[in-house]
Amino acid sequence: MKCFADFIKLKIAIRESELDVILSNFKVKQVKKGQLILKRGQIANQYHYVKSGALRFFFGEFDHQLTALVVFQNDFFTEISSLNPQKPTRFNIEAIEDTELIYIDKPKMEKLYQQFPAWQEFGRITWEAMAVRMIDQIISFQTLSAEERYLEFLEKSELIQRIPVKQIASYLGITPNALSRIRKNIK
Helix, strand or coil: CHHHHHHHHHHCCCCHHHHHHHHCCCEEEEECCCCEEECCCCCCCEEEEEEECEEEEEECCHHHCEEEEEEECCCEECCHHHHCCCCCCCCEEEECCCEEEEEEEHHHHHHHHHHCHHHHHHHHHHHHHHHHHHHHHHHHHHHCCHHHHHHHHHCCHHHHHHCCHHHHHHHHCCCHHHHHHHHHHHC
16 A cells, blocks of 8 residues: 555645545455456446556447546546446446556545545545546547657557557557558658
């Protein structure tokens, strides 16, 4: 839990005694590559911190899967469009490599928000950052070419090695063939 405690302390100022109580409400789970932590139609009821590994949010079936979001080590996330309204999710969330998660159930998170103002601040900062990330992604899709989006994605070079080409293409909103052409042109 030390890495998660350090992550929290980077976001907010918090007393060690409060942090200890908060961390005691979290659990750890291992997720194997290809395993789903949430299936389309289920209702999200947990918040997660990625201690190691990576997951993707996708929708669609078989060869027509569209990757909407990828989360990596040191990301704190939930499927917010399902969790807050308590509606069935439109996404599947799948481990794209063996992943270790630190998680908390929604009722415990809500109780901690009420109990600790600093933890409320953590939630606000986290969700504001997620909103900015999503806005940046939307703007990228509206203003950049596929090649420019790929070059932007390359800036996160370690990610390229960890995600299958088909999923990178899906995330960029292009076909694997189009991604191959872009890669050839860049070399």
